[in-house]
Amino acid sequence: MIGGAPHAAGQPELAVAYRECRQIAAAHGRTYFLATRLLSAERRPAVHALYAFARMVDDIVDHAETDVAQRYPSHAWQLPEHGPGGELELIEKQLRIVLESQEAASAAGLLGVALEPYRAATYATDTRTLVLLAVADTIHRYDIAAQHFWTFLDSMRMDVPGTARFRDRYATMAELHEYMSGSAAAIGLQVLPILGTVAPIADAEPAAAALGEAFQLTNFLRDVAEDLERGRVYLPADELAAFGVDHELLVHCHHTRRTDPRVRRALAHFIAINRDIYRHAEPGIDLLEPRVRPAIRTAAVLYASILDRIEDSDYAVFSHRAVVPRHHRLRVAATQFTAAAITR
Template sequence: MPSPGRAELDAAGVTDPGLRAAYATCRALNAHHGRTYFLATRLLPPERRPAVHALYGFARFADEIVDDLRDGRPAPDRAARLDALDAELRQALAGGPAAHPVLAAVADTARRFTIDPAHFTAFMTSMRMDTEVTDYATFDDLAVYVHGSAAVIGLQMLPVLGTTVPRAEAEAPAAALGVAFQITNFLRDVGEDLDRGRIYLPAAELAAFGVDRELLTWCRRTRRQDPRVRRALAHLVAHTRAVYRRAAPGVGMLEPVSRACVACAFTLYRGILDEIESAGYDVLHRRVSVPARTRAAVAVPGLVRALAARART
């Protein structure tokens, strides 16, 4: 019996050995780094999974350049690496040779599903911002970053998932879901981001509760909590729940065979907000996550719905 990865590539009609290896690289990145996304992707029909792995794999590959502090490279060096990646991506998307397996897979996916190259341009713009910008004054300022880092991911996914309405109608909720996932990450990872010198939570929202970088750093360093921080985070969790509500109608706009996948990711990622709340908003000292039993409780019914949807096609 072929491995799940091989079976997915067979179903997708990917026969070239080099491309199969490239997609396998992306699948491994998704499995290792994106537990929630990988679990949700398993609910898609096999022929659609490699494209999702490619899109996730590329995003992760670029993000690693930004966040890799182990080699001590300064921001200008990381920016230069991003510039090189951008040039290599453009070359691959234009049909030229790919400098890395991840680029080969994502370029093949972009061609197969006619994904707008502008989405990749916007993504790379936000990745460059991470080498220059360390905080954001308002949600409007942050919106520039999350458009490229998150909203366009939802837009890239739409051609892969398929829609039952004109694609343009599904774009706003798809983009909102990408943003909701991203802000959820910001809330979950606020301590780790602070260690990297970044704060993705808008300064104006924090200041309304008497919170600033100095207080967050003190809480992180001393492993102590502060009621002002808890109130600010509670406010931002409520804001993020509202973004999920804007995104929710988009699930029903997808092709039936794709709905279980997105509904699973939606439920599990929104569940991170519940875990943050249950932890008393103590995210500066530990990384909260949705328990495995909860992931299983969401994924198993999702699999049943996914199989039923495939049987009807």
């Protein structure tokens, strides 16, 4: 089953599931949500489902149960006593069970059976069930390779203490690339069948993976302080060391909320690397179906604008979070939409 909007008729669970994913995307993915507004109506629910799945997994990895409930009270994830590592195993098991069903319409029942032994709390809305139902339907509908989801979950295990793959520091850019190939590139490859291409999909995959990595490296640069609070440093140690930066200096900057000149130079170096990845990804946008290109260009331009905000703040990543103003986001989206309309 490829393409087309979810059919609510006879499948009320799907309608509710996709609606929940849309709410999650609107609340927590402002840049991506704005970009999806430029997609055709039938594609938007699938992109929302992928975003909600990634958000669900990321929040389970990053936050304890009480923190998640406080930050996202309207989207409380099921968090029994297993811990984040156990939760990732559970999510993978649940998704595999749903995908093994022949008909997406029966997925809700199968998912309910899979979840029942693990229910440790009762929520008015079982967000996890809804997200998994929507993402399973999206996988079937657009014939997305399930391997991209297992690769994503494997990378997420690298963020979880106690798992065999755990890593809180990265010695080299090659090590970081290994992480991003699952956590970011895999998401780019998940989205690609939904967007559609004018060339064989394999031709567009390298650029889609690169764009995912570009987005994630931007996140790492914006969230240096937040990651330090979680005991993580994603920026590679050897690249930092070339500028005289080590873990202790980063911690000092975080405590003082001031960016040391050595850290400032290192951040400028990583921003140059990041922009180069965006440049390598950009030609791949022309391989997408014409109608979706404005949305992806909007996402790329807006996310790259975060780098401009970091520079404009004199690299003050330890004192505030770089945010692209709403008026700028709207202006970029309008420009891309207008340009696309003119060229049609």
